[in-house]
Amino acid sequence: MLKLNNIEVVYLNVVRVLHGISLTVEDGSVVALLGANGAGKTTTLKAISGLLKVEEGDVTDGSIEWEGRRIDHSSAQEIGKLGIVQALEGRRVFGHLTTEENLLVGAHNRKERHIIHQDLEMVYHYFPRLKALRHNIAGYLSGGEQQMLVTGRAMMSAPKLMMLDEPSLGLAPMLVEEIYDIIKRFNDERHTSVLLVEQNVRIALNIAHSGYVMENGRVVLDGSADFLRNNEDVKEFYMGLSAVGVKKSYRAVKHYKRRKRWL
Amino acid sequence: MAELLQYVVTGIAVGMVYALIALGFALIWKSSSVANLALGQLVLISSWFTYGMLVQVGLPYWIGLLLTIVFAVFLGWSIERFTLRPLIAQPILSLITVTLGVGYFLEGLVSFIWPTSVAALPHLFPKEPVHIGPAVVSQEYLWAAGISLALFGMLSLFFKYHKMGIAMRATADDQLAVQACGVPVTSVFSMSWMFACVVAAVGGVLISLIGGITYGLVETGLKSFSVVILGGLDSFIGCMVAGPIIGLAENLGGGYLTPIIGPGIKDIIPFIIIIIVMVIKPFGLFGEERIERI
Numbered sequence: 001m002l003k004l005n006n007i008e009v010v011y012l013n014v015v016r017v018l019h020g021i022s023l024t025v026e027d028g029s030v031v032a033l034l035g036a037n038g039a040g041k042t043t044t045l046k047a048i049s050g051l052l053k054v055e056e057g058d059v060t061d062g063s064i065e066w067e068g069r070r071i072d073h074s075s076a077q078e079i080g081k082l083g084i085v086q087a088l089e090g091r092r093v094f095g096h097l098t099t100e101e102n103l104l105v106g107a108h109n110r111k112e113r114h115i116i117h118q119d120l121e122m123v124y125h126y127f128p129r130l131k132a133l134r135h136n137i138a139g140y141l142s143g144g145e146q147q148m149l150v151t152g153r154a155m156m157s158a159p160k161l162m163m164l165d166e167p168s169l170g171l172a173p174m175l176v177e178e179i180y181d182i183i184k185r186f187n188d189e190r191h192t193s194v195l196l197v198e199q200n201v202r203i204a205l206n207i208a209h210s211g212y213v214m215e216n217g218r219v220v221l222d223g224s225a226d227f228l229r230n231n232e233d234v235k236e237f238y239m240g241l242s243a244v245g246v247k248k249s250y251r252a253v254k255h256y257k258r259r260k261r262w263l
Numbered sequence: 264m265a266e267l268l269q270y271v272v273t274g275i276a277v278g279m280v281y282a283l284i285a286l287g288f289a290l291i292w293k294s295s296s297v298a299n300l301a302l303g304q305l306v307l308i309s310s311w312f313t314y315g316m317l318v319q320v321g322l323p324y325w326i327g328l329l330l331t332i333v334f335a336v337f338l339g340w341s342i343e344r345f346t347l348r349p350l351i352a353q354p355i356l357s358l359i360t361v362t363l364g365v366g367y368f369l370e371g372l373v374s375f376i377w378p379t380s381v382a383a384l385p386h387l388f389p390k391e392p393v394h395i396g397p398a399v400v401s402q403e404y405l406w407a408a409g410i411s412l413a414l415f416g417m418l419s420l421f422f423k424y425h426k427m428g429i430a431m432r433a434t435a436d437d438q439l440a441v442q443a444c445g446v447p448v449t450s451v452f453s454m455s456w457m458f459a460c461v462v463a464a465v466g467g468v469l470i471s472l473i474g475g476i477t478y479g480l481v482e483t484g485l486k487s488f489s490v491v492i493l494g495g496l497d498s499f500i501g502c503m504v505a506g507p508i509i510g511l512a513e514n515l516g517g518g519y520l521t522p523i524i525g526p527g528i529k530d531i532i533p534f535i536i537i538i539i540v541m542v543i544k545p546f547g548l549f550g551e552e553r554i555e556r557i
Binding site: 049051054056076077080081085086087088092093094095096097101102104105106108109153157 | 352426429430432433435436437439440441442443444445446447
């Protein structure tokens with residue numbers, strides 16, 4: 001179980017971007033982290049995975065616990081060894097390596113060769129398309145294939161917690177669904193917890209068990225996926241729907257303004 | 264005819280050693296995009312170190328060479344650990360400047376410890392020259408070429424198949440993503456410096472066996488720059504193809520142009536090649552171009 005207690009994150013000792021985030025990811029669950037650009041979602045993931053330190057960011061207050069142990073002072077590599085992996089936003093494949101080499105880098109921290117080989121087959125089982133492309137240079141794969149590769153690379157570390165940063169970014173709706181189906185299946189079959197950062201609220205809440213809505217470095221709303229799906233504010237601001245599930249009319253834009261004022 | 268053949272054989276052989284030393288540049292460029300401007304001085308200091316161990320201390324050859332390798336590994340490790348690591352995440356220009364500083368420091372260190380300007384390593388390979396057709400070539404050249412080629416092969420296999428080698432190539436592509444995969448980039452950098460120093464040391468010893476140890480060895484490093492630039496900054500194959508080309512150009516140009524233009528032309532040729540390549544093919548022969556999906 002992952003537990004964030006009231007963490008604050010400061011970049012370069014000056015810019016405070018997270019003002020007390022608390023969240024919990026139960027074992028085997030899918031948790032969605034939602035919010036607009038600049039809300040602090042990615043920073044939250046980096047705080048967990050330890051990549052924050054690389055970017056001169058620091059967890060200045062609060063604690064991050066993984067299976068009862070504090071990890072907010074561990075390095076990215078140590079955290080990786082504990083079974084937490086983050087797939088970065090924006091399909092960052094290793095462009096000059098082949099598909100298979102990309103996947104092997106994902107298994108860098110693991111020793112046993114035959115198990116790595118099994119996991120390679122496992123990833124190819126979830127993403128059959130990657131198997132066909134195993135000797136292709138990753139830089140020339142299509143966007144969807146690259147996203148599959150990045151997700152598969154995260155799977156290769158045999159994680160207990162997989163953090164995915166906007167897997168739907170820039171993909172066609174059909175591909176988004178395909179990838180989300182695979183993430184769901186991976187979670188069901190392997191009981192890997194998934195922490196999902198997403199702008200596409202609808203699809204994220206489809207597979208998530210619970211979710212958190214962030215704004216300006218704070219959690220403003222949290223609850224089960226059902227609760228969030230039916231929450232008026234979430235519908236209004238993140239799904240573009242008004243009260244009864246009908247498409248929002250922009251003639252009623254005054255209503256929007258009034259709401260924002262008392263927020 | 265015999266003369267031509269001799270120029271060709273020795274040119275290719277020396278070029279192979281240049282290529283080996285050039286790998287020391289390509290390795291570091293590939294994993295951390297830092298230009299290693301201390302290349303020549305790395306060659307210099309390890310050659311003098313070997314001289315110190317073999318001649319001044321009087322150790323047997325194999326122990327001396329082994330110690331040189333150990334020294335090179337240590338040198339690479341400490342350069343990375345003490346001068347480059349504190350600068351991680353700083354502008355890349357600072358890092359490159361630091362390598363320049365390291366180079367001058369090493370050069371100063373050498374002239375401090377070994378004030379004599381010329382020395383020679385004892386013979387390692389048999390003295391009888393080899394006859395290749397009409398040409399007569401001393402064995403050092405052939406051994407130098409063979410050892411360079413073997414080391415090059417080993418490094419290529421390492422980078423193609425070994426886990427750490429793959430991780431090093433991945434680091435060249437995306438440093439943050441590779442850390443997200445749990446690869447410790449600091450040890451990747453440190454390893455690339457160790458490799459670079461080892462190839463520079465082996466190259467240095469091979470060159471010294473052919474031409475003796477002088478401060479001119481720093482120029483050998485500079486010539487390796489032209490190899491790297493011709494081959495493409497990050498390409499191993501590029502180094503191995505460009506090395507012999509530079510060696511040949513240098514030897515043939517030196518052999519046939521010296522009577523016409525005058526001495527010194529031999530040493531200018533590699534740099535003329537650098538300029539021409541930069542103008543015509545900025546990525547070099549085999550350089551990695553940026554991948555753009557269309």
